[in-house]
Amino acid sequence: MKLMKIRDHNELFEAREYREQFENKKEFEDPWPAERVKEVAEWTKTEEYKEKNFARKNIKINPVKACQPLGALFCASGFADTMPFVQGAQGCVAYFRSHLNRHFKEPLAAISTSMTEDAAVFGGLNNMLEGLENAYSLYKPKMLAVSTTCIAEVIGDDLNSYVKTAREKGLIPEDLPVPQAHTPSFVGSQITGYDNEMKAILSTITTGKKSTPNGKVNVIPGFDTYTGNYREMKRLFGIMGVEHTVLADVSDTFDSPNTGEYKLYPGGTPLADAADSINAMATIALQRYSTSKTLEYIEKEWGQKTAVLPPIGIRNTDTFFEEISKISGKPIPQEIEDERGRAVDALVDSHPYVHGKRFALTGDPDLLLGLVSFIMEMGGIPVHIVCTNGDKKFEEEMTNLLTESPFGAEGKVYINRDMWHLRSLLFTDPVDLLIGNSYAKFLWRDTGTPLIRIGFPLFDRHHLHRYPIIGYQGALNMFTQIVNTVLDELDRKTMNTTSFDVIR
Amino acid sequence: MSTAIKDTQKMIEEILDAYPEKAKKERAKHLAANDPTGQCSTCQVKSNVKSRPGVMTVRGCAFAGAKGVVWGPVKDQITISHGPIGCGQYSWWARRNYYNGQTGIDTFGTMHITTDFQEKDIVYGGDKGLDGALHELKELFPLAKGIGILSECPVGLIGDDIESVARKVQKEFKIPIVPVRCEGFRGVSQSLGHHIANDTIRDHVLGKGRLDKTTPYDVALIGDYNIGGDAWASRKMLEEMGLRVIAQWTGDASVNEMGIAHKSKLNLIHCYRSMNYICRHMEEEYGTPWAEFNFFGPTKIYQSLRKIASYFDDTIKENAEKMIGKYKPVMDKVIEQFKPKLEGKKVMLYVGGLRPRHTIGAYEDLGMEVIASGYEFGHSDDYKRTYPVMKEGAVIMDDATLYEMEEFTRRLKPDMVGSGIKEKYSYHKLGVPFRQMHSWDYSGPYHGFDGFPVFARDMDMTVNSPTWNLIRKHGVPRKSGDLLGR
Numbered sequence: 001m002k003l004m005k006i007r008d009h010n011e012l013f014e015a016r017e018y019r020e021q022f023e024n025k026k027e028f029e030d031p032w033p034a035e036r037v038k039e040v041a042e043w044t045k046t047e048e049y050k051e052k053n054f055a056r057k058n059i060k061i062n063p064v065k066a067c068q069p070l071g072a073l074f075c076a077s078g079f080a081d082t083m084p085f086v087q088g089a090q091g092c093v094a095y096f097r098s099h100l101n102r103h104f105k106e107p108l109a110a111i112s113t114s115m116t117e118d119a120a121v122f123g124g125l126n127n128m129l130e131g132l133e134n135a136y137s138l139y140k141p142k143m144l145a146v147s148t149t150c151i152a153e154v155i156g157d158d159l160n161s162y163v164k165t166a167r168e169k170g171l172i173p174e175d176l177p178v179p180q181a182h183t184p185s186f187v188g189s190q191i192t193g194y195d196n197e198m199k200a201i202l203s204t205i206t207t208g209k210k211s212t213p214n215g216k217v218n219v220i221p222g223f224d225t226y227t228g229n230y231r232e233m234k235r236l237f238g239i240m241g242v243e244h245t246v247l248a249d250v251s252d253t254f255d256s257p258n259t260g261e262y263k264l265y266p267g268g269t270p271l272a273d274a275a276d277s278i279n280a281m282a283t284i285a286l287q288r289y290s291t292s293k294t295l296e297y298i299e300k301e302w303g304q305k306t307a308v309l310p311p312i313g314i315r316n317t318d319t320f321f322e323e324i325s326k327i328s329g330k331p332i333p334q335e336i337e338d339e340r341g342r343a344v345d346a347l348v349d350s351h352p353y354v355h356g357k358r359f360a361l362t363g364d365p366d367l368l369l370g371l372v373s374f375i376m377e378m379g380g381i382p383v384h385i386v387c388t389n390g391d392k393k394f395e396e397e398m399t400n401l402l403t404e405s406p407f408g409a410e411g412k413v414y415i416n417r418d419m420w421h422l423r424s425l426l427f428t429d430p431v432d433l434l435i436g437n438s439y440a441k442f443l444w445r446d447t448g449t450p451l452i453r454i455g456f457p458l459f460d461r462h463h464l465h466r467y468p469i470i471g472y473q474g475a476l477n478m479f480t481q482i483v484n485t486v487l488d489e490l491d492r493k494t495m496n497t498t499s500f501d502v503i504r
Numbered sequence: 505m506s507t508a509i510k511d512t513q514k515m516i517e518e519i520l521d522a523y524p525e526k527a528k529k530e531r532a533k534h535l536a537a538n539d540p541t542g543q544c545s546t547c548q549v550k551s552n553v554k555s556r557p558g559v560m561t562v563r564g565c566a567f568a569g570a571k572g573v574v575w576g577p578v579k580d581q582i583t584i585s586h587g588p589i590g591c592g593q594y595s596w597w598a599r600r601n602y603y604n605g606q607t608g609i610d611t612f613g614t615m616h617i618t619t620d621f622q623e624k625d626i627v628y629g630g631d632k633g634l635d636g637a638l639h640e641l642k643e644l645f646p647l648a649k650g651i652g653i654l655s656e657c658p659v660g661l662i663g664d665d666i667e668s669v670a671r672k673v674q675k676e677f678k679i680p681i682v683p684v685r686c687e688g689f690r691g692v693s694q695s696l697g698h699h700i701a702n703d704t705i706r707d708h709v710l711g712k713g714r715l716d717k718t719t720p721y722d723v724a725l726i727g728d729y730n731i732g733g734d735a736w737a738s739r740k741m742l743e744e745m746g747l748r749v750i751a752q753w754t755g756d757a758s759v760n761e762m763g764i765a766h767k768s769k770l771n772l773i774h775c776y777r778s779m780n781y782i783c784r785h786m787e788e789e790y791g792t793p794w795a796e797f798n799f800f801g802p803t804k805i806y807q808s809l810r811k812i813a814s815y816f817d818d819t820i821k822e823n824a825e826k827m828i829g830k831y832k833p834v835m836d837k838v839i840e841q842f843k844p845k846l847e848g849k850k851v852m853l854y855v856g857g858l859r860p861r862h863t864i865g866a867y868e869d870l871g872m873e874v875i876a877s878g879y880e881f882g883h884s885d886d887y888k889r890t891y892p893v894m895k896e897g898a899v900i901m902d903d904a905t906l907y908e909m910e911e912f913t914r915r916l917k918p919d920m921v922g923s924g925i926k927e928k929y930s931y932h933k934l935g936v937p938f939r940q941m942h943s944w945d946y947s948g949p950y951h952g953f954d955g956f957p958v959f960a961r962d963m964d965m966t967v968n969s970p971t972w973n974l975i976r977k978h979g980v981p982r983k984s985g986d987l988l989g990r
Contacts, residue, residue: 004841006957009602009733009948021740022604028750029580030714030760032610032647040647041609052643058636059584060620061644067590089657090555091565091688095594097926102598107930109906113557116689120661130526131558137524138559138907150588151689154626154661185588186621186658260935260977262910420615420644423608439596442607442614 050424054417061420062439064362064455065389067185068193069147070096071223071290073110075197076145078248080268083141084110085178087128087157088149092185103225103457104254104465109264111135111144115151124152128162132178133171139264142271143205144172146180147197153184177271179204189389191290191364194223198247199294203301205271206278210302214279216243217328218304220294222287222366225456225465227255232468233286233311239335240321242328245273245280255466278302282327284309286470287366289394311470312370314344314377320471336472343472343479347378350483353504355379357486358410358431362386362422362440363455365394369401371435371454374475376407378482380433383410384425390415419443433485450489452482505544508897512537513546516899519911527556534902538894547891549902552883554692559905562854562926563880567591569697570686571654573778573857574705577601577729577754578762579611580649581680582641585618586634586666587656591688592618600943601729602736603756610647617641626658631669638673638681649759650680650709660687680759682708693881693903694856695777702781705762710782713763715750721816723747724765726783726794727775727858730755732948737955738774738799745813746823753779766790770815772797774951775858777879777886798858799951801866801959802835831953839869842960847871849919849967852912854904854927855941856880861890863922863941866950866959875916878904880924906930920967935975939966 012018043049069086073096076084086093093112100108113131115124135144146159159180166172181200183193198220219233230251237244252267277283282305283298285291295306305327311320317340321332358381361371365387372382385398395415402408414421419440426434426447434440434447437455444451458464468474487504494500516535520528539547555561564572567585572595576583585592596616605611619637621630638651651673653666666683674681684704686697723742728735735755742749750768751761765771766786771794773783783794795815797808806828813824849872853860860877867874877894878901879886887900894900899912909927913936921931922941931938939945939962947962949955 004837004957006961007954008958008961012949012954013602013733013736017740018736021736021743025604025739025749025752025756028715028761028764029758030649031580031758037606037610037647041606044609044644049644056640056644058619058633059640060589060616060618062616063589063593063618063620065589066593067588070590070594085558089565089688090561090563091568091694092590094562094564094568094926095590098598098924099594101925101929105929107926107928107933109560111558111560114555114561115557116554116692120689127557130556133524134527134556134558135560136558137527138522138905150657151661154658184623184626185590186626187623189589256933258933258935258975260933260975260980262930262933420608439616446608 045427047428050428053421053424060388060418062442063388063418064386064437064439065189066099067190068183068188068196069149069185070099071190071193072147072181072183072197074100074190074223074250075194075248076147076201077108077110077253078250078268079143079145079201079274080270081142081265082145082268082271083135083139083143085131085135085144085146086110086112086149087124087131087146087152087159088112088115089151090114092149099457100254102459104227105462106254106256107262108253109139111139120151120155123155124157125162125165128157128159129166129169129171132163132166136172136176141265143177143179145197145201146178147183147193148181150185153182177204191223191287191389194290195293198291199297202247202274202277202294203297205275206302209275209278211279213281214276216245216280217324218277218280218283219244219246220283220285220291221246222285222290223364224286226467226469227251228466228468229470229474232471232473236336236471239333240324240328241330242324245269245277247274247277280304282306284324284327286310289365289391310366310370312367312474313374314340314347314472314475316370316373317471317475339472343476346476346479350479351379353483353486356381357433358383360384360386360422360426360431360434360449362419362436365390367455369398372398372401372408372411374478376405378479379407381407381410383412383429383431384422385411385413386417386419386422387413387415388418423447433482450485452485454478454481506896509537509539509544509547512897512899515915519908522907527559530556531559531905531908535908536900538891538896538898538900540892540894540896542888542891548884549887549900551879551887551902552692552695552881555903560907561903561905562924563693563903565688565694566686566690566697566700567654567656567688568595569694569778570684570701571595571697572599573694573729574698574701574754575652575654575682575684577603577613578652578757578759579603579605579613580647580758581652582612582617582645582648582650583652583654584637584641585616585656586630586653587619587659588621589618591656592616598943599729600731600946600948601755602733603730608645612645612648621658626662629662629664630659631664631666634664634666634669635673638669638677642677648679650682652682652684654684655687657688660685660689680708680712695881695883698778699781702779702785705782706785709759709762710766710786711763713760715764715767718767719748720769721747721820722750722768724751724753724768724771725749726753726765726771726773727779728752728755728951729775732944732950734949734951734955737949737952740954741799741809741827741952742772742812744823744827745809746820747816766792768792770795770812772812774799777857777882798862798865799955800863801869801956802832802839803869804862804865805953805956835953835956838957838960842964843871845964845968848873850875850916852876852916852918852921853941854878854880854901854909854921854923859941861886861893864893866956867963869956870960870963872963875899875918876901876912878902920963935972935977937966937969937972939963
């Protein structure tokens with residue numbers, strides 16, 4: 001039997017009968033004249049439009065940030081046998097789960113207490129009590145990590161007393177850890193929520209656990225959505241021979257092997273290890289802006305040494321290993337030095353294709369700091385740096401970073417701005433390459449700037465999160481992505497010219 | 505009572521045993537063994553009531569229903585996610601409501617536009633900022649035909665008066681500024697959000713559009729959100745029948761179309777759940793009749809074409825027959841190609857809107873059987889329409905939890921499951937073939953004669969992908985050349 005040719009939406013609507021349908025439908029749409037649409041489209045590319053665009057104060061258009069509880073839930077999911085438990089409306093949790101499902105293409109369990117109008121009036125106590133009882137009976141967690149959504153925060157739910165009541169009523173065991181973080185969406189972003197939940201979990205789970213030093217180093221990755229980074233970090237610590245505890249280890253939560261069974265809790269940092277983190281010799285954070293409160297707590301309450309060592313790019317990774325070596329007293333092994341050599345070799349070999357290339361970037365603060373540092377190392381020029389969830393401190397840190405290299409001279413950082421601002425920048429001051437998440441593809445479409453997908457969320461390309469972007473191997477991965485995007489673009493541009501080279 | 509019903513009831517009881525007493529009592533009302541005759545009183549599920557806290561419901565909220573489903577797809581209005589950053593972020597272009605237009609210039613469907621509430625907005629109120637936001641949007645997007653203000657939880661909790669801001673600005677701009685009170689804590693699911701959105705269509709845009717002439721063949725296509733182009737595939741069929749589709753709600757809709765549907769001779773509603781309210785209103789207020797139809801799979805399509813034609817003259821009736829004659833050989837060929845690979849396969853569905861019942865016929869056209877089905881946010885009228893189209897003893901579930909779905913899967917062993925993104929990857933881990941039946945797993949259209957071949961192809965690739973056979977079940981010893989797994 002000759003098989004039918006099946007056309008789905010990707011081809012179907014290009015057919016003549018559909019093009020005619022769309023044209024005829026305009027009769028009912030009351031559309032603007034085509035010339036007017038064209039005129040406005042051109043106007044949005046101008047300096048005049050850019051000024052209007054940058055003058056807005058009350059509205060975000062295509063922002064690059066998520067909300068606190070998403071970060072809290074992400075953090076909680078990196079602890080073993082832990083159910084993220086959200087005191088608030090159920091729609092929020094449906095959204096958090098979907099968002100993370102779409103990025104990782106993995107399942108994620110999380111609970112809400114389904115607060116509705118009556119809870120808004122009378123408070124969320126009953127929701128919390130029944131929620132704790134049901135979640136504990138059905139899903140048998142060893143920790144219920146609480147965060148909140150707007151509703152619980154606006155009405156001012158007293159989480160601590162609610163949990164106490166649940167214990168008194170015997171709905172959950174007396175010794176079940178139930179850390180609580182307040183994570184209103186109208187403060188900060190997902191990186192703030194990560195920090196708040198991490199602090200809540202660590203302060204709960206380490207209570208009374210202070211004993212003899214365990215000789216380990218704690219590693220807090222921060223709101224890092226690359227499962228490959230977690231595996232890479234563990235590999236590198238293994239090579240260094242440094243005993244360590246990753247807090248919180250989401251690598252198996254969001255990248256678990258398919259074994260024909262569904263595990264509610266597929267991995268995460270064992271709770272005993274997390275509890276013992278108070279006895280480590282130091283805590284290293286790989287991001288600054290998603291861990292600041294946690295680090296402050298660790299220094300103050302645990303009396304532990306902390307350091308922020310973001311390992312993105314060559315020099316950052318150099319510093320990372322030097323500091324780890326100092327902290328642990330272990331030398332940097334030749335194996336790591338060799339990895340460095342291979343990454344640098346790649347940068348040297350391909351430099352003609354990235355040298356002088358101008359970049360626009362958008363993403364979370366720590367990612368942007370790492371990327372800008374790396375771009376300058378390879379001879380690229382960071383130009384527009386847009387960070388919706390960056391604060392003044394970040395702005396200052398980024399500005400200082402840019403002054404460290406002649407390649408940073410053109411760079412300008414924009415905090416509290418969004419991708420519609422970036423659109424204006426890309427039209428008025430075009431660049432060669434754009435780095436951003438999947439939603440930046442609309443900028444690619446509008447401005448033609450080739451997009452390199454690094455960040456969160458990545459919905460429209462598969463499995464990128466499995467490949468590390470930290471360490472020397474991560475630098476090599478990103479560099480490969482960047483240089484080959486340049487080469488793809490070069491092929492596209494030269495396909496009808498004599499410059500369509502096969503050896504580049 | 506038949507054995508089929510008794511067996512299913514026994515299974516449900518066993519599953520419910522894991523719940524604490526209160527939740528068990530409540531959940532028992534939402535799970536039932538199907539009785540197609542409707543005579544068995546214990547076979548009716550309770551629905552549209554609050555989810556139990558802590559059970560992991562799949563449900564979303566009123567904002568999702570109003571912004572995500574009904575208003576979001578209207579292409580030439582700006583939809584503001586009014587409140588903190590998250591709600592708009594997570595619902596950003598997630599439903600693939602396709603539209604034609606130049607995004608950011610004369611259409612705005614794939615944009616995430618939000619007032620991004622900060623603490624000061626909670627303390628001092630967000631109305632002033634909203635007023636400013638509306639003015640900034642008007643300046644940057646002069647071609648917008650309207651602006652919708654879709655409220656998130658805090659807006660209602662702090663007592664903002666978005667209606668008065670909207671009224672004031674509408675006078676100034678002379679385009680509809682639509683305040684939608686769809687805070688996520690309202691109601692028990694997405695469903696109330698649909699209703700609230702319908703009411704705001706009624707109050708702010710209906711009756712205000714321009715339609716130069718009418719004909720005896722005017723219809724409006726209601727409750728089709730053009731996911732993967734569904735509405736376009738349906739529209740093509742209605743036009744081929746000789747009907748004139750004057751409005752398409754709300755997939756690829758313009759504000760003008762939102763204002764003229766009442767002038768149609770017949771409102772054709774696909775997703776009854778999300779837009780029956782406005783159809784009833786148009787019937788009462790303007791005398792516009794409405795009819796439900798189903799464009800999934802040839803059997804239902806043929807029935808629906810004849811049903812729709814029955815409202816019109818002989819020309820349309822003849823056209824419907826001609827179409828059936830023309831497309832039946834094509835549909836038969838699709839069935840011939842795919843049925844042998846799908847015959848006898850068992851399907852479990854857990855979706856929303858119309859799909860838990862409307863897609864059953866399409867599966868049956870391919871020789872498959874739906875053995876369990878349920879709605880995230882259905883009402884009793886949805887279930888009444890479902891009981892007769894399912895077999896005796898089939899599982900009916902309302903607002904199912906993750907735990908229940910896993911248990912049903914373990915016991916019923918479906919050959920494929922159709923549900924949403926939150927369920928998808930746990931089924932992949934289980935090695936159970938799975939298809940997203942909200943977003944068509946980024947495929948589509950599934951509606952109409954152009955959609956059925958895509959549906960058939962997709963179900964085949966779901967059930968018969970060789971990747972399922974690569975899964976090595978935990979604990980099963982390795983044997984060379986052995987196709988382990990399912």
